[in-house]
Amino acid sequence: MKYYTKKPAVLMLQDGTVFWGSSIGKTGTNGGEICFNTSMAGYQEIYTDPSYAGQVVVNTTAHIGNYGVLDLEQESARPTINGLVVNTFSAISSRKTAESRLQEYLEKNEIVGIADVDTRQLVRHIRSKGAMNCIISSEILDLDKLRAELDKIPDMQGLELSSKVTTQEAYELGPEGAGYKIAVLDLGIKKSIMSNLTERGCRLKVFPAKTSYDEIAQWGPNGYFISNGPGDPGAMPYAVDTVKKMLESDKPLFGICLGHQILGLAVGAPTYKMHHGHRGANQPVKNLVTGRSEITSQNHGFAVDTETIKQQEKINITHVNLNDGTVEGFELKDKPAFSVQYHPESSPGPHDSRYLFDHFIDLLND
Numbered sequence: 001m002k003y004y005t006k007k008p009a010v011l012m013l014q015d016g017t018v019f020w021g022s023s024i025g026k027t028g029t030n031g032g033e034i035c036f037n038t039s040m041a042g043y044q045e046i047y048t049d050p051s052y053a054g055q056v057v058v059n060t061t062a063h064i065g066n067y068g069v070l071d072l073e074q075e076s077a078r079p080t081i082n083g084l085v086v087n088t089f090s091a092i093s094s095r096k097t098a099e100s101r102l103q104e105y106l107e108k109n110e111i112v113g114i115a116d117v118d119t120r121q122l123v124r125h126i127r128s129k130g131a132m133n134c135i136i137s138s139e140i141l142d143l144d145k146l147r148a149e150l151d152k153i154p155d156m157q158g159l160e161l162s163s164k165v166t167t168q169e170a171y172e173l174g175p176e177g178a179g180y181k182i183a184v185l186d187l188g189i190k191k192s193i194m195s196n197l198t199e200r201g202c203r204l205k206v207f208p209a210k211t212s213y214d215e216i217a218q219w220g221p222n223g224y225f226i227s228n229g230p231g232d233p234g235a236m237p238y239a240v241d242t243v244k245k246m247l248e249s250d251k252p253l254f255g256i257c258l259g260h261q262i263l264g265l266a267v268g269a270p271t272y273k274m275h276h277g278h279r280g281a282n283q284p285v286k287n288l289v290t291g292r293s294e295i296t297s298q299n300h301g302f303a304v305d306t307e308t309i310k311q312q313e314k315i316n317i318t319h320v321n322l323n324d325g326t327v328e329g330f331e332l333k334d335k336p337a338f339s340v341q342y343h344p345e346s347s348p349g350p351h352d353s354r355y356l357f358d359h360f361i362d363l364l365n366d
């Protein structure tokens with residue numbers, strides 16, 4: 001059995017902090033914005049969520065790789081993270097049904113990673129200092145040279161990344177001749193969102209991020225879906241423009257995460273970069289309409305500005321985060337449009353938030 005060889009690797013943060021560890025995945029150098037995810041399980045879903053493009057993921061769960069990988073558990077065709085930081089990395093997989101070990105998977109998909117890092121210390125550092133860039137290397141161990149590479153990494157603020165992960169060509173999926181035709185603006189969509197829509201009788205046409213509104217509308221959809229995705233929503237005027245036109249059609253519209261932020265911008269509420277994001281599977285959210293709370297899965301580093309959105313006369317804030325009071329969802333009063341900042345397609349509660357897909361179907365039926 002081929003175990004991963006414990007070659008040295010280094011992680012350097014923008015503020016100069018350095019962690020030494022062992023190389024995992026591909027031997028090489030790569031960087032991006034460092035962020036941490038506190039989920040106890042679901043590492044493959046995290047690595048393949050296109051919203052993490054441009055970011056280096058730290059898993060706070062101390063043992064990663066132990067259940068291997070399965071194609072079925074991918075949220076997109078391949079991992080899209082810029083790098084991986086873990087504490088204890090399992091060289092073997094202990095799940096009978098796993099198709100391969102995590103090491104082989106990371107190597108095949110050219111993901112550079114580092115293990116044997118004190119992730120608790122690292123996370124406390126990011127939590128107090130805030131989001132910043134980092135670089136991982138298992139080939140440049142000279143810190144001055146590594147610093148020079150780190151300085152070349154662009155800042156997440158102002159970065160447009162959806163056009164790098166969106167589909168190249170439009171495609172259709174879901175039951176043919178289905179009751180509802182939903183046009184999906186793919187800003188970096190997760191597969192599980194699409195299955196939640198197709199399971200509810202939607203035929204989807206998934207369009208590349210920069211498709212014009214006219215081309216999308218020509219398909220004759222009954223409603224619109226704006227997906228999750230990577231990067232800074234403030235750097236995506238093209239998507240904001242498309243969503244504004246979609247709203248004018250008065251057809252039902254649902255946005256998730258980046259889609260929620262784009263809808264916010266379309267109705268005049270700016271987004272801002274958070275000190276450090278919400279990423280994990282136990283974020284408590286309160287539904288202000290029903291008074292019920294949900295355990296939600298989240299992955300975002302930007303948010304819609306609370307004060308500005310509160311001032312919008314045509315907006316109802318429907319959901320808030322119970323940890324920090326940030327806006328987690330809103331609806332338009334005069335149009336069948338709504339969005340959430342979190343991920344109702346994920347299963348942390350396990351299905352606390354699935355009703356949002358049913359709500360979208362209800363709007364289509366109205």
Ligand SMILES: NC(=O)CC[C@H](N)C(=O)O
Nearest residue numbers: 228229257258300301302
């Ligand atoms: N999951 C997402 O859609 C993330 C949205 C955006 N890129 C953010 O970090 O806030």
